[in-house]
Amino acid sequence: MNFTYHRVEPRTISKYQARILKRIAHSELPIEACGVILRDGTIVEYPNTCPNPEHGFDFAAQLNHNIKAIWHSHPNGLTTPSDDDLPMIETLARRGFNCHHLIVTAENVYEYAADFSQVASASQCQT
């Protein structure tokens, strides 16, 4: 892993959007739901293409400069990025998705920022 991450005050989404994300996450149980938040606040859900979608996430979407953050759910309630998430977060950063990550549990939505300054190919999402 070539980056560090830290939890930040939630600022990407409103409480209303957090409620929608929790509802989407619930509807996909037992697999993880995933997608992006666009700059205008639109919540987009993508099919989870991870081979083991109960314990990880991936999606086939292309980077788009309207993307403000990435989100995925943790059916097990874990509030931090899992061991499986870290390589995925790095892979996404290499694809250009270097933006905040939201982790959605049944209880709440947690926001993380990662420092990819050591990932040469990573570019920055618009924030």
Ligand SMILES: [Zn+2]
């Ligand atoms: Zn995860």
